Amino acid sequence: MAGSTSRVFVSHLAGVPVFDPNGDQVGRVRDLVAMLRVGHRPPRLLGMVVEVLTRRRIFLPMTRVTGIESGQVITTGVLDVRRFEQRPTERLVLGELLDRRVQLVGSGADGGDTGEEVTVLDVSVRRLPARRDWEIDRVFVRRGKGGALRRKGETMTVGWSAVTGFSLEEDAQGAESLVATFERLRPADLANVMHHLSPKRRAEVAAALDDERLADVLEELPDDDQVEILGKLHQERAADVLEAMDPDDAADLLSELPEEDQERLLTLMRPDDAADVRRLLSYEERTAGGLMTTEPIVLRPDATVADALARVRQEDLPPALAAQVFVCRPPDETPTGRYLGTAHFQRLLREPPYTLVASVVDSDLPPLAPDTPLPAVAGFLAAYNLVTAPVVDEGGSLLGAVTVDDVLDHLLPEDWRETEFEDSVFHEDAAAVRGSGAAGSPGRAER
Template identity: 60%
Template sequence: MVAVNRVFVAQLAGLPVFGPDGEPIGRARDVVISLRIDRQPPRVLGMVLELVTRRRIFVPMLRVMSVEPNAVTLATGQVNLRAFHQRANEVLVVGELLDAHVRLEDGSTAIVIDAAMEPTRTRDWRMTRVAARVRTGRLGRRGPVQVWRWEDITGLSVNELAGQPQGAQQLLAVFEGMRAADVASTLHALPSKRRYEVADALDDERLADVIEELSEDDQKDLLAHLHEERAADILEAMNPDDAADLLAELPEPDKDRLLGLMEPEESEPVRRLLKYSFDTAGGLMTPEPIILTPDATIAEALARVRNPDLTPALASMVFVCRAPSATPTGRYLGCVHIQRLLREPPFDLVAGVLDTDLASLSPDASLEDVTRYFAAYNLVCAPVIDETEHLLGAVTVDDVLDHLLPDDWRETGLTHA
């Protein structure tokens, strides 16, 4: 029994999805419909769910037991974990319908902000309503939001959607609050045209975060779409190690041109990382760990650790060096683990609680050596030191995992719901 009679899809996106026994499956991300030649409401084929591994799968609507305001529940049976691939004549409601321009019966135009589906007596679902904002006046000013029957509007055929330029305001509203990894997964599933429109609409910082979470092929594709000046701005906003990894995959002329367009203070750490092989500690490290001088206090160290932009791995350790404190630093003195910081008086100096016995990695250490290091010391972050005892950066366990996992680790199988 379906819990509600009408579901607006943009509000559905992001809801948790559970199996019949209450076990978490993932999150609803989109709804797939099959457009018709005539203007009758299209059939809803199913939902796109995102698993905890970020893989997106397709679940037919017949497998949906209930749709409630705060969750979706699946019926008993198997869930096919094969990655979702969009077919011809299929349309993603959130990904492709939002922000589309439609025509009303009176000749006016409107912009789609949501669409609603309803169940039929045969347990089928139909996309029956479209919520759109009317454009008024010569300048197309924003008018009121109204809901129309599907058959009362035109402009949503496959060809019309592919041919018209779309904004991304409503889709970005759906992305609000989503992790960059989740937005990246959504972008990967979109057609190229829509992906580029969203990338153009995202601000530089947000787009940089999203690109860091994309596959290598998707990264290069988006970077090639952007104007070179903006591509350089995006690279500046990325973490230097991620920017270096991306640039290393480009042809030498493109790499050199983009590095030349970057601000010198932003390109310099990236150039240093590019000197190392991708499968060494130098190629894996970030040049921007938490670095303090020995006269810093425990309170200062904790304040730096609380930075929400830091990953948990980078926040697990503070490195103490003599000036200068930018990599490559002055002489490396040691590190302080976050657990130790939490146990010490806030006005004591970090110099008094250093771990000076922890082994470090050389920038030429192999991926195997780095892996053994983490396994031996049970750490999630490690210092990279050159032969003159200068700190060059830090390797985190997530960087290592990215290189250890096989390319097909997200490949599908079958599980039971």
């Protein structure tokens, strides 16, 4: 390994930035690719899966890695920008090797009792001396039930030859170590990781996430992945996850299911949450009613600017919904009493805290009707430079709010989460990814 580092555990590589020789960042490490070998020979490390700036995943051969130090990877600057596709003989180290149950072989301090089952928490890689090859050499494991002198949960590091079972298919592989490795990822980035896992591994990771985290990730996944994951959850947990999702996203997901499955899950949800989702399902999908969220910030006219700013500061509030508060007569929950207007965040910042929000509302901005079609909604946001628009019914009650991110989600091609960018956009950035002066491509032959 380049520099003074002789060994590094792969969990420390997850998400680290990748730089070219000029110091420009070209992406981040999302996984490592290894090839298992016969007998007890350590697997050869073929390369890294790097997510470049356009969120496309490419293959970076280890022969193009010149250094791993101080939480970063340095490359030669020559990258193959074709999308990474895993081959049948390859294994994703983070995605497939961690959390496996394997057996210790041999005896002694480095091996343990023959046949003892352990769980893989991490593996380390090293560069072979005087060679360009890399290999997995050590395995960090957690023991299960042991002898009288061993405690359950004891951890140890052993050589690769001291374990067996990596080449076997596992029906119920855990995912705790993989989830911990990516715990700092934003939901959209974790969704991208999960999308590239096998369906079996994707279900295992989903099972290991808590309800709130899984809900956030589901909102960022393609429709097919959402339906697949939800279908593999126990129905009670599926209902819990739907409750944790934004109502509009939960409604979008349920709309992909057969009506009998929709009704079954809605019945298992809390009545208040189910009522919001049922209301959203009653609108056409590509209208303001079908796009809106039923949980905007709603305040009464006698609330103060201080009250409004306190609501805006809520940590879990999406930025688009925090850009304004909607002032309405009681009741405060949607559908509200009469809608009076919108108080924008910038205006709130310019007013004394004791000012009533009723005195700073923008009442000239026309609200959207729930049946407003998607193109008109997009035009409304663009015309008035808004990130969120109120949706009001014929009686003047606020039903919800449409945010610009939901509009973009429906305006982009259906497979935009999978393709990230059109090829024309990607190729415009490819030169920057490859680095100046790069010629040729290492291609897949280097594996």
